[in-house]
Amino acid sequence: MSADNGLICFTNCLLPLEDGSLVEQDLWIDERRGVILDAQRTFFLRKERPTKIIDLGGNVLSPGLMDIQINGAYGFDFSVYDGDEEAYRQGLKTVAEKIVETGVTSLVPTIITQEKSLYPTILNLLRPYQANNSATLLGWHAEGPFIQLAKRGAHAPEYLQPAPAGFQTFEEIYGAENLIDKEDWLMTEDGQEKAVGVRIITAAPEVDGVKRGLEEAVKRGVVFSIGHSIASTDIATAAVVSGARLITHLFNAMPQLHHRDPSIIGLLGASPYVPVPNAKSPTTSTFPTGADALARSPSTGSLFAKKMASGAGSEAFDELVTPPQTPTLEAVDSDLKLKKGAVSHMPFERPFYEMIVDGIHSHPNSVRLAYSAFPEGCILITDAMKILDPHLRDGAHEWRDGKRFIKEGDKLYLEGTNTLAGSVVTLDKCVRNFTRFTGCSLGEALKCATYNPAKCLGVENKKGTLRAGADADLVVLDRKGYVQSTWVKGREVWKRAEAELSLKI
Amino acid sequence: SSLASHKKPLLKSIPLVHSIFNLPRSIYPSGLRSSRLVHFDVVTSLRTPEGGEAWAFILDEWSTRLDSRLPTPAPHTKIFLVVTDVGSWRDVLSAELECSSTWRWDAQLRGRRKEETEEMRQDEMRLLEDFTTCSSLSRSVGGHSTTPTASIKSANLEESHQRPESVPLGSKQMLTPAQNRLIIRDDTSSVGQYIGDYIAKRINDFKPTAEKPFVLGLPTGSSPIPTYKHLIKLVKDGKLSFKHVVTFNMDEYVGLPEDHPESYHTFMFREFFSHIDIPPSQVNILNGNAKDLIGECNAYEAKIKSYGGIEIFLGGIGEDGHIAFNEPGSSLSSRTRIKTLAYDTILANARFFGNDISKVPRMALTVGVQTVLDSREVIVVVTGQRKALALSKAIEEGINHLWTLSALQLHPWALIVVDEDATAELHVKTVKYFKSIERVQDEVEAMHAQFRENGGKDITGGQDA
Numbered sequence: 001m002s003a004d005n006g007l008i009c010f011t012n013c014l015l016p017l018e019d020g021s022l023v024e025q026d027l028w029i030d031e032r033r034g035v036i037l038d039a040q041r042t043f044f045l046r047k048e049r050p051t052k053i054i055d056l057g058g059n060v061l062s063p064g065l066m067d068i069q070i071n072g073a074y075g076f077d078f079s080v081y082d083g084d085e086e087a088y089r090q091g092l093k094t095v096a097e098k099i100v101e102t103g104v105t106s107l108v109p110t111i112i113t114q115e116k117s118l119y120p121t122i123l124n125l126l127r128p129y130q131a132n133n134s135a136t137l138l139g140w141h142a143e144g145p146f147i148q149l150a151k152r153g154a155h156a157p158e159y160l161q162p163a164p165a166g167f168q169t170f171e172e173i174y175g176a177e178n179l180i181d182k183e184d185w186l187m188t189e190d191g192q193e194k195a196v197g198v199r200i201i202t203a204a205p206e207v208d209g210v211k212r213g214l215e216e217a218v219k220r221g222v223v224f225s226i227g228h229s230i231a232s233t234d235i236a237t238a239a240v241v242s243g244a245r246l247i248t249h250l251f252n253a254m255p256q257l258h259h260r261d262p263s264i265i266g267l268l269g270a271s272p273y274v275p276v277p278n279a280k281s282p283t284t285s286t287f288p289t290g291a292d293a294l295a296r297s298p299s300t301g302s303l304f305a306k307k308m309a310s311g312a313g314s315e316a317f318d319e320l321v322t323p324p325q326t327p328t329l330e331a332v333d334s335d336l337k338l339k340k341g342a343v344s345h346m347p348f349e350r351p352f353y354e355m356i357v358d359g360i361h362s363h364p365n366s367v368r369l370a371y372s373a374f375p376e377g378c379i380l381i382t383d384a385m386k387i388l389d390p391h392l393r394d395g396a397h398e399w400r401d402g403k404r405f406i407k408e409g410d411k412l413y414l415e416g417t418n419t420l421a422g423s424v425v426t427l428d429k430c431v432r433n434f435t436r437f438t439g440c441s442l443g444e445a446l447k448c449a450t451y452n453p454a455k456c457l458g459v460e461n462k463k464g465t466l467r468a469g470a471d472a473d474l475v476v477l478d479r480k481g482y483v484q485s486t487w488v489k490g491r492e493v494w495k496r497a498e499a500e501l502s503l504k505i
Numbered sequence: 506s507s508l509a510s511h512k513k514p515l516l517k518s519i520p521l522v523h524s525i526f527n528l529p530r531s532i533y534p535s536g537l538r539s540s541r542l543v544h545f546d547v548v549t550s551l552r553t554p555e556g557g558e559a560w561a562f563i564l565d566e567w568s569t570r571l572d573s574r575l576p577t578p579a580p581h582t583k584i585f586l587v588v589t590d591v592g593s594w595r596d597v598l599s600a601e602l603e604c605s606s607t608w609r610w611d612a613q614l615r616g617r618r619k620e621e622t623e624e625m626r627q628d629e630m631r632l633l634e635d636f637t638t639c640s641s642l643s644r645s646v647g648g649h650s651t652t653p654t655a656s657i658k659s660a661n662l663e664e665s666h667q668r669p670e671s672v673p674l675g676s677k678q679m680l681t682p683a684q685n686r687l688i689i690r691d692d693t694s695s696v697g698q699y700i701g702d703y704i705a706k707r708i709n710d711f712k713p714t715a716e717k718p719f720v721l722g723l724p725t726g727s728s729p730i731p732t733y734k735h736l737i738k739l740v741k742d743g744k745l746s747f748k749h750v751v752t753f754n755m756d757e758y759v760g761l762p763e764d765h766p767e768s769y770h771t772f773m774f775r776e777f778f779s780h781i782d783i784p785p786s787q788v789n790i791l792n793g794n795a796k797d798l799i800g801e802c803n804a805y806e807a808k809i810k811s812y813g814g815i816e817i818f819l820g821g822i823g824e825d826g827h828i829a830f831n832e833p834g835s836s837l838s839s840r841t842r843i844k845t846l847a848y849d850t851i852l853a854n855a856r857f858f859g860n861d862i863s864k865v866p867r868m869a870l871t872v873g874v875q876t877v878l879d880s881r882e883v884i885v886v887v888t889g890q891r892k893a894l895a896l897s898k899a900i901e902e903g904i905n906h907l908w909t910l911s912a913l914q915l916h917p918w919a920l921i922v923v924d925e926d927a928t929a930e931l932h933v934k935t936v937k938y939f940k941s942i943e944r945v946q947d948e949v950e951a952m953h954a955q956f957r958e959n960g961g962k963d964i965t966g967g968q969d970a
Contacts, residue, residue: 026779040764040771040775049783
């Protein structure tokens with residue numbers, strides 16, 4: 001038998017392709033370099049074939065799952081920093097090492113609104129981190145502080161603020177060095193101190209100065225996400241035209257879908273003919289955008305101002321003042337599209353949208369509605385709290401300040417109330433739920449947890465796909481969607497123990 | 506003068522002529538065999554195991570006369586005379602040998618006679634073995650002896666690599682009856698299974714090693730896919746290994762990048778090589794992007810020769826009866842070369858290039874008809890109704906360069922495996938004939954196997970199939 005050349009062939013497995021289909025195909029990886037190989041080039045040009053062959057018994061071999069919004073896990077909260085750098089780093093390391101059992105191999109730690117002085121430090125600590133035996137921390141996701149008070153959820157209201165100086169405020173709060181336009185970290189060597197990683201900022205575009213700030217941030221390579229907002233349709237659309245690529249946990253912390261002012265949720269149904277400046281588009285429209293639009297349309301958030309005034313209650317029963325007329329695209333003198341089939345290919349692109357698919361944060365029907373409207377933009381997230389731990393049994397657990405919480409499956413309640421206290425679903429469970437809620441195939445659900453988030457962040461050449469040259473971060477799932485083993489950079493870092501094979505966690 | 510009686514010496518004082526025996530041309534050991542002419546006055550010099558010398562003369566229809574300028578061989582030099590057809594040469598030979606005064610004809614002229622006794626046959630076998638041992642030893646020592654005569658030349662001994670002793674003459678594996686077989690099966694998957702099992706058996710019986718690999722020629726196209734699938738299954742079941750198999754593909758487009766989805770590199774990798782355990786260095790496919798295409802073709806031929814020739818060449822057939830890219834009108838003695846594709850072929854291929862004719866390659870490198878026929882065995886897979894006409898032309902009609910597969914009729918050991926649909930244009934008589942002899946063929950092959958197992962040596966292509 002020839003000496004081990006460090007190449008591994010996974011055979012007897014199903015591979016999810018980037019279009020969502022599952023094919024029976026072998027996958028070759030280089031375990032020394034930790035990358036996925038182009039098998040044909042390796043065979044004919046390198047003249048080598050793998051010496052190690054692993055038979056996966058018909059299981060699914062998927063790129064490792066990617067979670068772009070997660071607040072903590074295994075008892076560590078990314079947003080809590082008490083001055084001890086070492087302890088924080090250790091906490092990050094622990095999360096990264098343990099989360100692989102849920103099939104996640106890349107994640108973006110998320111921090112909620114903080115006291116402003118903490119941001120530069122924490123964001124600095126959240127530099128990209130990649131160790132051989134743990135999931136990769138891709139960078140940071142800052143939710144707040146430029147969010148809407150009315151939709152703050154669990155964020156502390158005293159730290160919310162507007163951005164009067166636009167991008168400068170961003171730099172003041174987050175730290176200018178954290179927003180520097182550096183070359184993509186994936187092209188720099190591992191461990192480089194100055195590496196700047198993936199950065200996501202969630203903010204409300206109707207808050208003062210945010211829209212100006214987002215234009216500059218997008219130029220710096222930051223992924224701007226609309227969330228915790230009450231923006232009207234016009235403002236939300238304008239934000240997307242300015243470069244917002246993502247919607248934070250769709251349906252949660254945003255206005256309900258009103259049919260005459262669909263707002264942020266309605267972005268999934270935006271027309272392809274929305275004008276994009278500097279784009280060579282034959283059609284023009286007078287779809288209101290820009291500053292005039294903001295002035296013309298009813299005052300921002302007026303629908304909600306009224307609601308807040310009238311007190312709590314289901315929004316469905318409120319009599320809301322609706323805009324006098326739904327804006328329409330002005331007719332243009334050119335032929336309409338004549339060929340049946342795909343939607344017009346126009347410069348305007350709808351944003352990606354995150355969804356927490358635990359069946360609790362959104363009703364399964366809502367999940368299916370969103371997916372049907374715009375499948376290519378769907379990203380699954382957990383938005384998990386620090387309590388996330390698949391091994392935690394149901395029941396009462398200590399939290400903080402003497403309070404306890406009750407865990408019931410994926411539901412988390414503050415003891416004594418019916419208030420949902422956050423999410424503790426794992427990403428692989430989201431994938432399984434998603435197939436049930438929408439009726440889609442396992443390959444398409446995996447696409448929403450691997451390729452779509454990678455594409456949104458712009459890292460699809462390295463993470464989230466099975467392309468040649470991508471990192472060999474893989475997860476083996478059985479055909480029911482349960483994680484059997486997880487691989488990071490070509491090495492198996494977690495394997496389901498024999499005794500647990502029947503456990504459905 | 507009749508040489509019927511073998512008790513009378515033909516000539517005086519030839520201490521050396523050992524034996525003349527009848528061998529079909531196709532089983533000359535490499536180095537002495539070629540498709541070109543060998544002259545009687547060419548002596549091939551060999552070495553015996555004991556370090557002595559041996560000479561061999563080969564007679565064929567162009568041989569003229571024993572060159573009297575040849576020096577007298579030393580005593581006890583073995584000499585072999587190989588003729589292709591004893592009958593026609595008896596008279597000439599006897600005349601020559603009689604006239605020559607320097608030679609004494611000691612041995613007897615043998616041929617295929619009815620009264621051939623077992624003893625005579627054993628003798629013959631032994632001599633044949635001697636002959637081949639000498640010739641192969643000579644090969645392994647690296648060529649010719651140092652006999653100084655100018656006229657000792659070898660018109661056909663090429664300075665090629667040693668031919669590995671893959672199939673020595675007289676050994677069990679090599680000499681099966683020369684035959685052309687047509688096997689008919691119900692559908693494409695049974696055809697694939699038959700060929701897969703056959704190739705697996707041949708490889709396993711051959712027992713290939715690193716020094717003596719099994720050389721296999723492979724095709725592309727839709728016909729061989731069931732065969733590949735079955736071979737893959739055998740490899741995955743552990744019944745077959747390609748670790749010591751060397752493959753040569755038939756053809757490749759010119760100018761198409763290797764990783765293009767329609768290139769034959771992609772096809773072979775996707776359909777076959779990625780699933781079996783063949784080492785990549787043992788895979789040979791023509792390089793259609795070489796700077797020197799003609800050099801590439803010549804190098805390919807040379808590489809085949811360096812392995813001692815191809816053991817089995819598996820091939821398919823085109824609707825116009827072509828084998829590899831040897832389209833109608835190709836010379837039947839062609840070698841590996843550049844071939845411009847016929848308009849029909851380009852049209853047929855357009856569907857793989859987005860129906861854009863301008864993107865279809867116009868040239869291809871292909872092995873020639875003669876390259877395929879030089880292999881020891883040829884297996885052709887013909888399935889589907891579209892190939893029926895081509896099959897009938899190739900089997901039932903004459904050898905015709907417009908149906909290049911018909912050249913197979915000249916090959917001593919060919920196997921064509923077809924499915925029922927492909928027999929659509931054959932005469933009922935033909936189909937019935939081949940179906941009936943398939944049963945008998947098994948019996949005869951069993952007999953030969955038995956004979957070999959008992960230590961006997963087949964020397965002839967006795968089978969008249």
